[in-house]
Amino acid sequence: MHALIDDCLLSDLNQLQQRILNAGLPVLVILEGSSGRVIGKVANELMRCLEPRGVVYNHFDPTDSGPMPILNFLQKTPCRGQIGLFDRSWYSSIIEIYGNEHKKKHLEAMLKESNDLERYLYLNGILIIKILLVASDNALADYGSQYGPQVPKKSFLSMDHIDPKKYKEAMLEAVFEESNTKYAPWSTVLVRDISETVSETVEKIMGMVNSRLQNGQEPFVTPDIKRPFNNPRKKLKREKTCPSFDELFAELSDEIGELQMELSLSDHSMIVCFEGWDAGGKGSSIKHLCHALNPRGYSVYQTKAPTEEELKHTYLWRFLKGIPQRGHITVYDRTWYGRMLVEPIEGFCTEDEYKRSPMEINAFEKMIVESKIIFVKIWLDITSEEQLKRFEKRKNDPLKQWKITEEDWRNRAKWNEYSEHIDVMIESTNTKYAPWTVIDANNKKYARIEVLRTVAEAMRKELKK
Numbered sequence: 001m002h003a004l005i006d007d008c009l010l011s012d013l014n015q016l017q018q019r020i021l022n023a024g025l026p027v028l029v030i031l032e033g034s035s036g037r038v039i040g041k042v043a044n045e046l047m048r049c050l051e052p053r054g055v056v057y058n059h060f061d062p063t064d065s066g067p068m069p070i071l072n073f074l075q076k077t078p079c080r081g082q083i084g085l086f087d088r089s090w091y092s093s094i095i096e097i098y099g100n101e102h103k104k105k106h107l108e109a110m111l112k113e114s115n116d117l118e119r120y121l122y123l124n125g126i127l128i129i130k131i132l133l134v135a136s137d138n139a140l141a142d143y144g145s146q147y148g149p150q151v152p153k154k155s156f157l158s159m160d161h162i163d164p165k166k167y168k169e170a171m172l173e174a175v176f177e178e179s180n181t182k183y184a185p186w187s188t189v190l191v192r193d194i195s196e197t198v199s200e201t202v203e204k205i206m207g208m209v210n211s212r213l214q215n216g217q218e219p220f221v222t223p224d225i226k227r228p229f230n231n232p233r234k235k236l237k238r239e240k241t242c243p244s245f246d247e248l249f250a251e252l253s254d255e256i257g258e259l260q261m262e263l264s265l266s267d268h269s270m271i272v273c274f275e276g277w278d279a280g281g282k283g284s285s286i287k288h289l290c291h292a293l294n295p296r297g298y299s300v301y302q303t304k305a306p307t308e309e310e311l312k313h314t315y316l317w318r319f320l321k322g323i324p325q326r327g328h329i330t331v332y333d334r335t336w337y338g339r340m341l342v343e344p345i346e347g348f349c350t351e352d353e354y355k356r357s358p359m360e361i362n363a364f365e366k367m368i369v370e371s372k373i374i375f376v377k378i379w380l381d382i383t384s385e386e387q388l389k390r391f392e393k394r395k396n397d398p399l400k401q402w403k404i405t406e407e408d409w410r411n412r413a414k415w416n417e418y419s420e421h422i423d424v425m426i427e428s429t430n431t432k433y434a435p436w437t438v439i440d441a442n443n444k445k446y447a448r449i450e451v452l453r454t455v456a457e458a459m460r461k462e463l464k465k
Contacts, residue, residue: 033133276380
């Protein structure tokens with residue numbers, strides 16, 4: 001079967017795809033509409049016209065149970081030089097879950113979240129093309145047979161799970177207007193004869209891609225970092241001790257083990273993020289926390305230098321591999337906060353990337369929390385004197401010398417600069433929904449107990465609701 005667009009337009013589209021690859025431009029095409037059959041057929045024809053090695057297709061069923069999987073959408077976004085084709089998106093999910101009148105406040109909140117996501121994608125170089133396929137009842141009556149047969153809803157191939165009436169009402173009354181932003185505008189295509197519908201869709205895609213390739217991305221003025229949040233680091237009382245370590249450790253470990261069992265039976269999952277000074281005790285704290293957990297239900301994500309593949313995607317993409325499945329726990333050994341610490345200090349990111357990082361991180365963490373993930377952020381704080389003592393001990397211990405590197409000493413020489421960046425990080429990201437827990441880690445035993453206590457309290461708070 002031949003594609004439904006003429007040879008001239010097909011040739012132009014193929015050439016455009018090559019230019020996308022050569023320019024390293026990531027393009028995300030989102031197809032939405034009230035008729036799943038129409039969206040599926042248009043997506044199918046687009047796939048026929050394009051070189052498949054440069055396209056990643058994803059269909060999202062908005063009727064899947066559970067919270068809106070916005071992190072799943074982010075994980076499927078295209079890399080440089082690639083076209084991502086979304087057959088439905090977070091919009092269908094938003095409408096399906098929050099499209100009723102009594103959930104209006106939730107709908108508004110989720111639309112803000114989706115706008116934050118699109119702004120993040122745009123600022124990280126992705127061209128977002130949103131196509132709304134508007135199908136009237138008359139059009140479907142006249143041309144419906146061209147878009148393929150109805151598929152039984154019990155089949156996973158069905159693309160008509162949603163309520164078309166609810167979709168149309170919510171999309172036209174609220175969603176379209178609120179999400180028609182400068183950085184991700186909507187384009188509408190009226191559904192009619194299949195060849196006309198597909199050709200117009202192709203022309204709109206080509207027009208937006210050509211505009212970006214010729215004119216570049218519109219400049220975005222990044223404001224200075226705002227620091228509106230409380231900084232618990234400045235209120236630390238040093239030299240805490242823990243005389244009842246063994247007793248508390250056993251008690252908290254047992255409780256965390258029991259709470260993990262409850263977590264495994266719930267619709268929650270959990271993320272525990274560890275950040276802190278070099279030699280601040282992250283490794284030992286993670287080890288003691290993991291000793292309290294069943295290994296079947298947790299994993300440790302160790303943040304390393306990004307791979308070549310990860311560098312082709314947006315900054316936060318590589319961390320999505322660690323997002324836990326329902327009932328599971330991920331412990332992050334360092335996190336996306338490298339964008340606010342080592343990267344700006346060592347020149348691994350631009351000034352604009354650094355300045356917009358709190359905005360992007362706060363939006364990302366909001367997505368995490370909205371996905372029913374119990375979220376804990378821990379900063380382990382030590383004094384400069386304590387760090388030097390630990391560095392010297394490692395240097396003189398043959399069994400621990402591998403833990404100290406020249407890079408550690410170079411970072412220590414920039415203590416004041418790092419300390420200022422830490423304060424900026426906390427004061428710009430210590431949100432109500434994702435607060436920082438700052439722990440005085442000069443005393444290792446005290447720090448380990450506080451880590452366990454913090455994790456247990458977070459689990460208890462959410463699981464006992």
